[in-house]
Amino acid sequence: QSVLTQPPSVSGAPGQRVTISCAGSSSNIGAGYDVHWYRQLPGTAPKLLIYGNTNRPSGVPDRFSGSKSGTSASLAITGLQAEDEAEYYCQSYDRSLRSFFGGGTKLTVL
Amino acid sequence: EVQLVESGGGLVQPGGSLRLSCAASGFTFRNYWMEWVRQVPGKGLVWVSRINGEGTTTTYADSVKGRFTISRDNARDTVYLQMNTLRADDTAVYYCARELDGMDVWGEGATVTVSS
Secondary structure, rough: OOOEEEEOEEEEEOOOOEEEEEEOOOOOOOHHOOOOEEEEEOOOEEEEEEOOEEEEOOOOOOOOEEEEEEOOOEEEEOOOOHHHHHHEEEEOOOOOOOOEEEEEEEEEEE | OOEEEEEOOOEEEOOEEEEEEEEOOOOOOEEEEEEEEEOOOOOOEEEEEEEEEOOOOEEOOOOOOOOOOEEEEEOOOOEEEEOOOOOOOHOOEEEEEEEOOOOOOOOOOOOEEEEE
């Protein structure tokens, strides 16, 4: 069982908005540690999507946004497109500077 | 081009050892923390270990602590993962990644299979 909890799957129709939650605790997200988000397509390495809770690396469309509140974080994707279908992971840290990933969320575009 | 290339994966018997290497290029290697992350095919990402730019600070997941050792050679722009006392549940694709604010550069991964 992952330290960070994500829903196993979410889905949405093209053009819609979906959110993926990442629930942590006072030992990680709630302790003030940053949350990062990654997207992974089958057979490929993960790609950084959101860093530092809310920031997009260069080249990531503004359809992707991140937020953090208390012991949880969320990734929002607006204007859903077929190519957004992928696995999404959140990541944070604990006081020992260990990293943790969420269990992953499979996004299906209907 | 910023790049990470893993090598050293393969088939090893339970209880055996393997050393993974990750060669970096296109950036000032010593300025970055480096990470190892693994993934069983079809399963999620699992963080394994981290090392700071000077190689003086290391951190490990509980599942590998005492068995795996991360190190780096800044003269060779390479980070290593020495894996000892390997178990079947260490079977995975092992990725190295560059850490700045999040893991912003990833290698393609090296496959480690622990089986008799």
